Structure formats: C-alpha cells, structure tokens
Amino acid sequence: MLVAVAWPYANGLSHLGHIAGAYLPADIFARYHRIAGNRVLMVSGTDAHGTPITVLADQEGVTPAVIVERFNPRFHEQWDRLGISFDLFTTTMTDNHREVTWEILRGLRDNGYLEARTTDQFYDPVAARFLPDRYVEGTCPNCGADNARGDQCDTCGKTLDPVDLVDPRSKLTGATPEQRPTEHHFILLSKLQEDVRTWLEGREGWRNHVINWALGFVKEGLHDRAITRDLSWGVPLPPDAGLDAPNDKRIYVWFEAVIGYLSASKEWAQRQGDPEAWRAWWEDPSAESYYFVGKDNIPFHAVYWPAQLMGSGELNLPTNVPANQYVTFKGAKASKSFGVGRAALDYLEIFEPDALRYGLATNLPEYNDVDLTDEELVRRVNDELVATWGNLVNRVFAMTSKNLGGVVPEPGTFEDRDRELLATIDAHLAEEGALLEQVELRRALKEAMSGAQAVNGYLNAMAPWKTAKTDAERTATTLYVALQAIAGLTTAFAPFVPFASASLADWFGFTTPLEGGGWARREVAPGTQLGAAAPLFAKVELPDNPA
RNA sequence: GGCGGCGUAGCUCAGAGGUAGAGCAAGCGGCUCAUAAUCGCUGUGUCGGUGGUUCGAGUCCACCCGCCGCUACCA
Numbered sequence: 013m014l015v016a017v018a019w020p021y022a023n024g025l026s027h028l029g030h031i032a033g034a035y036l037p038a039d040i041f042a043r044y045h046r047i048a049g050n051r052v053l054m055v056s057g058t059d060a061h062g063t064p065i066t067v068l069a070d071q072e073g074v075t076p077a078v079i080v081e082r083f084n085p086r087f088h089e090q091w092d093r094l095g096i097s098f099d100l101f102t103t104t105m106t107d108n109h110r111e112v113t114w115e116i117l118r119g120l121r122d123n124g125y126l127e128a129r130t131t132d133q134f135y136d137p138v139a140a141r142f143l144p145d146r147y148v149e150g151t152c153p154n155c156g157a158d159n160a161r162g163d164q165c166d167t168c169g170k171t172l173d174p175v176d177l178v179d180p181r182s183k184l185t186g187a188t189p190e191q192r193p194t195e196h197h198f199i200l201l202s203k204l205q206e207d208v209r210t211w212l213e214g215r216e217g218w219r220n221h222v223i224n225w226a227l228g229f230v231k232e233g234l235h236d237r238a239i240t241r242d243l244s245w246g247v248p249l250p251p252d253a254g255l256d257a258p259n260d261k262r263i264y265v266w267f268e269a270v271i272g273y274l275s276a277s278k279e280w281a282q283r284q285g286d287p288e289a290w291r292a293w294w295e296d297p298s299a300e301s302y303y304f305v306g307k308d309n310i311p312f313h314a315v316y317w318p319a320q321l322m323g324s325g326e327l328n329l330p331t332n333v334p335a336n337q338y339v340t341f342k343g344a345k346a347s348k349s350f351g352v353g354r355a356a357l358d359y360l361e362i363f364e365p366d367a368l369r370y371g372l373a374t375n376l377p378e379y380n381d382v383d384l385t386d387e388e389l390v391r392r393v394n395d396e397l398v399a400t401w402g403n404l405v406n407r408v409f410a411m412t413s414k415n416l417g418g419v420v421p422e423p424g425t426f427e428d429r430d431r432e433l434l435a436t437i438d439a440h441l442a443e444e445g446a447l448l449e450q451v452e453l454r455r456a457l458k459e460a461m462s463g464a465q466a467v468n469g470y471l472n473a474m475a476p477w478k479t480a481k482t483d484a485e486r487t488a489t490t491l492y493v494a495l496q497a498i499a500g501l502t503t504a505f506a507p508f509v510p511f512a513s514a515s516l517a518d519w520f521g522f523t524t525p526l527e528g529g530g531w532a533r534r535e536v537a538p539g540t541q542l543g544a545a546a547p548l549f550a551k552v553e554l555p556d557n558p559a
Numbered sequence: 560g561g562c563g564g565c566g567u568a569g570c571u572c573a574g575a576g577g578u579a580g581a582g583c584a585a586g587c588g589g590c591u592c593a594u595a596a597u598c599g600c601u602g603u604g605u606c607g608g609u610g611g612u613u614c615g616a617g618u619c620c621a622c623c624c625g626c627c628g629c630u631a632c633c634a
Binding site: 145146265312337385396406471472475 | 570573591596
C-alpha cells in the first residue's frame with residue numbers, strides 16, 4: 013500500500029487547507045492500513061524546484077538550496093506535531109532523486125517517447141538568460157491592459173502565449189526581450205494519449221470529479237510537452253542528454269516532482285538497508301498506490317504521471333487519485349477571526365493535535381469545496397469529540413475505578429442487550445473499515461462516532477450507577493461490556509485521533525501495538541488493572557480577542 | 560468562451576426513479592456515573608430556477624442562474 017502525498021513547496025509551512033486537502037486524509041488512510049496489517053509506505057517531501065522557491069531566494073539574496081535546507085526540518089517538526097506519520101519525508105534536491113529522474117527520462121527516450129525540438133523563446137539580452145513566461149510582461153492583446161504576464165493576463169483572465177504580448181519587456185531588467193532559438197526535450201504525450209485514455213476508462217471507484225476531469229482532459233487531446241527549460245535551478249540534465257548547451261538547462265519541475273514518489277521509495281529502501289525493498293510497492297501487481305493531492309494537481313497525477321510511467325517502463329500505475337476539493341476559511345475574510353492567514357502550527361496553540369485532526373476530518377472537502385470557520389472547528393471538537401467520545405471513556409473508567417478498583421471485572425451472564433452492543437460495535441468497525449478502503453473518510457469517522465453513541469445509550473439503559481447499589485454481578489457485567497466496546501472504539505478512532513488512541517491502548521495495558529493488530533475489536537481480559545484515566549480531550553476555547 | 564465539480568433543514572453534509580435523511584443547533588422529557596457531560600422524543604424543507612420524459616423525478620433530459628476549479632511552460 014503506497015500512500016503518496018503531494019509535495020509541498022519548500023517556501024513556507026502548510027496552512028489548514030493543505031492539511032485537510034492532502035496530508036490528513038493520507039495519514040488517516042495510512043494509519044488504517046497499518047492497523048489492518050498491510051505494509052504501508054507513506055512518502056512525500058519538499059519540492060525544491062518550484063518557481064516560488066527561486067522567487068523567495070531572489071528576495072533574500074540567497075541560493076534556493078538555502079531555502080530548502082531551512083524549511084525541511086521545519087516540515088519535519090510540523091508533521092511530528094500534527095501526527096502525520098510519513099515513513100519518509102525527503103526533498104527533490106537529493107542525488108538519489110536526480111538519478112531516478114534520469115532513469116525515467118532514459119526509459120522514455122529508449123522507448124521512443126522523447127524528442128529534441130528547437131523553439132523560439134524570449135531571451136533577456138541584459139540578464140543574458142532565457143525568460144520563463146511569467147517573467148515577461150507586456151500589453152495584453154486581448155483586453156489592452158499594460159501589465160499582462162506572459163502566461164496570463166490578470167486583468168481579463170485570458171491565458172496567453174508570451175510571443176503574443178504587445179510591447180513585451182523583461183520583468184528582470186525591463187529590457188526588450190528578443191526571441192532566440194533554444195533546444196529542448198519534449199515528451200510525446202500525443203503518442204501516449206490512447207494508452208492513458210484506455211487506462212483511465214478502466215478505472216473503478218474513482219471520484220466523479222477526478223475521473224471525469226481527467227478523461228475530458230485526455231479526450232481533448234494531449235499536447236507534446238517540454239520537459240526541460242532554460243534555467244539554472246533544478247535537476248540537471250543527464251550527461252547523455254544530447255542537447256546543445258546542456259549546462260544552461262534543467263529538467264522541468266512538472267516532469268521531475270512527481271518522480272519524487274519513486275525516488276523517495278528508493279531512498280526509504282536504502283535507509284532500511286535493503287535497497288531493493290521499494291520493488292514491493294512498484295513492481296508487485298497486487299500492490300496498490302493512492303495519491304493524495306488537491307484538485308489542482310489532478311492533471312499531474314491522473315494524466316501526466318501515468319503517461320510518464322507507461323512510457324518509461326513497467327512500474328505500477330496509480331490505483332486511485334482521491335483528489336480533494338478546497339477548504340476555505342470564512343475567517344480569512346473576517347479580520348477578527350483566528351483563521352486569518354494562520355499556519356496549521358498556529359492552530360496547535362489552541363487545539364491539541366487530535367482535536368484539530370478531528371475538526372478537520374469531519375469537514376474534509378472530499379466532494380465539495382468546504383468553507384470552514386473557527387467556530388465550526390470548535391463546535392465539532394467540543395460537542396462531538398469531547399462530549400461523546402472523550403466523555404464516554406471518562407465516565408466508564410471513572411465508574412470502574414470507583415466500583416471495582418479500576419480492575420476489569422469478570423462478567424456474569426450476558427443478556428441480549430450486552431450481546432447486541434458488542435455486535436453493534438463490531439458492525440460499525442466493519443463498515444468503517446469498508447469506507448476507509450474506499451477513501452470515504454468523513455463517513456468512516458461517522459461510523460466510529462455512532463459506535464460511541466451506542467455505548468452511551470447502552471449505559472443509560474443499563475444504569476450501572478443504580479445497579480451498583482443492588483446487583484454487583486450485573487454492574488460488573490455492564491462495565492465489562494462497556495470496556496470491551498471502548499476497546500473496540502479505540503481502534504475505530506485510532507486513524508483519526510492517534511494520540512488519544514495510543515493513550516487508551518496504554519490504559520488498557522495492551523502489550524502489542526495497534527499497528528498490525530488487525531482491524532477488529534480487541535478483548536480486554538478480566539483482572540486487567542486499568543491505567544489511571546484522565547480526560548482524553550480538553551474542551552477548546554477560542555481566544556476572545558485574537559491578535 | 561470551453562471543460563469539470565457543486566447548489567437538499569438555521570449550520571455541516573448523506574441520499575441518485577417509488578411516501579424527503581443524519582449530526583450539530585432548537586423545543587420537550589428522562590438520567591445524574593461522567594468534561595453543565597449523556598440518552599429518548601419532536602418540529603423543521605417550494606431538494607438553485609424553468610420546462611420536459613414518466614403512473615411516479617432531489618433522483619433522468621433540455622435550458623437557465625449561482626459558487627468553485629481547470630483551460631495546457633507554477634506544480
């Protein structure tokens with residue numbers, strides 16, 4: 013089970029939208045499969061070569077590598093604190109990534125899917141370099157605005173080709189750019205188009221917006237696309253590239269970044285001391301791969317990356333690309349809200365990690381854009397997570413402590429209601445597991461919460477605080493059953509709120525980890541001394557007057 | 560402009576041809592073990608609009624309105 017997660021640019025940490033859109037769903041999915049006993053490899057890293065990094069580096073007067081090296085440790089801290097459990101989070105700046113990129117490139121070339129072509133590109137004679145489209149400005153041929161960029165006019169929104177600009181000028185120096193011929197490798201997507209289309213048409217279980225968009229895109233016809241460009245920052249060309257002036261060119265970031273999933277898998281294998289271990293995820297036909305990305309990334313993961321894989325060799329194609337829509341924040345518009353431009357880590361000053369994860373998980377943008385407010389996050393945490401699940405654990409542990417000295421009792425004879433509750437928990441677990449496999453994470457979480465409600469209902473019906481005065485065996489049986497139910501829900505909640513489930517597993521005295529333990533209710537043996545329980549989650553209070 | 564997604568209860572969302580659903584919020588009641596927690600009951604809707612197909616349409620078709628995204632050298 014390969015869990016591939018979109019590569020963030022190395023120029024800043026993640027906002028809640030990124031977390032909810034990709035990292036949290038990927039982590040929930042990965043944690044589920046680890047518990048279920050599947051071999052999971054969850055990888056990502058920072059994208060070192062995107063334009064935003066060079067922009068930031070230029071602003072600070074440092075090299076792009078400095079930016080990447082600054083942010084990568086901070087990403088690691090961010091994942092640790094949020095409980096995002098990567099097996100490897102690397103960067104695209106490694107020697108390994110360069111080698112793997114070259115392998116893919118050579119595979120495409122050897123199979124006849126690569127071609128060198130010469131095109132005219134704008135060149136800044138003062139800066140002595142070729143200009144990316146967005147470094148060219150000029151008058152829009154469509155609406156006449158004089159500040160159009162080479163790739164798009166912000167005034168009228170039209171997509172442009174820089175050569176169509178009237179009075180073009182270089183954004184770097186203001187010089188009038190001239191067109192010069194330059195030679196680049198193109199990937200012949202036109203030759204791969206029918207294979208990609210056939211493959212896409214055979215996909216099952218993909219989200220509507222993903223498969224429809226990808227198929228529509230391919231049916232319009234794929235254009236051959238340059239995979240190199242005239243830049244000094246990026247993955248260099250292989251020595252056998254066969255282009256003129258190879259030292260002035262780099263591999264295009266769109267082509268190289270997605271290869272990171274493969275290079276990260278290989279890097280992970282090397283670090284494990286078993287350099288061939290990556291093959292289990294990329295060559296075994298029974299291995300599955302899921303790519304967690306935002307909807308803006310659909311073309312690169314559902315169309316181009318499969319084309320690159322098909323054209324270069326025999327590696328596994330994506331099993332699914334469960335792309336999410338976007339999360340937006342009403343708070344971002346209302347300046348008083350806590351949500352204004354805050355990074356995910358800022359939220360951890362107010363929310364414990366599990367609480368933030370829960371609030372986001374109940375609002376994942378799986379099918380629609382979701383507009384969140386801080387109040388909605390707080391409501392989810394306080395009214396659902398704390399009130400229903402956290403309080404359930406606390407009330408049962410407290411009763412067990414008070415009446416039974418904190419020891420799991422020997423149950424008496426089961427009644428129907430006892431059997432029914434445990435059957436209900438098992439059913440919710442099974443349904444949740446099925447939903448998790450389909451990447452229906454919101455609905456899966458609802459199953460877990462329904463389980464907690466069922467236990468609360470059971471307790472109200474059995475009223476162990478009353479029977480404690482009259483019937484010790486009945487009380488023991490009720491608490492025994494409730495504890496077994498909670499043990500089952502510990503697993504059910506584990507992918508979503510891993511910190512709390514780890515605490516619970518500890519309180520129950522589980523001797524083996526939840527991971528690999530199987531997606532099932534675990535029995536807690538009578539006589540077990542329970543750990544001292546404290547409330548699992550604290551209620552959240554928004555600051556009255558956030559800065 | 561073209562393409563795709565979405566528009567269902569106050570809020571967040573399920574439902575995809577056969578008497579409109581869940582959670583939260585609201586109202587009423589029960590309980591008092593528990594983090595003023597919990598459990599039960601109740602109400603709630605021109606299912607974005609218009610027209611059509613059908614015995615029957617949130618559900619299929621056409622057109623329209625609104626929001627979001629993509630439109631190919633940022634990934």
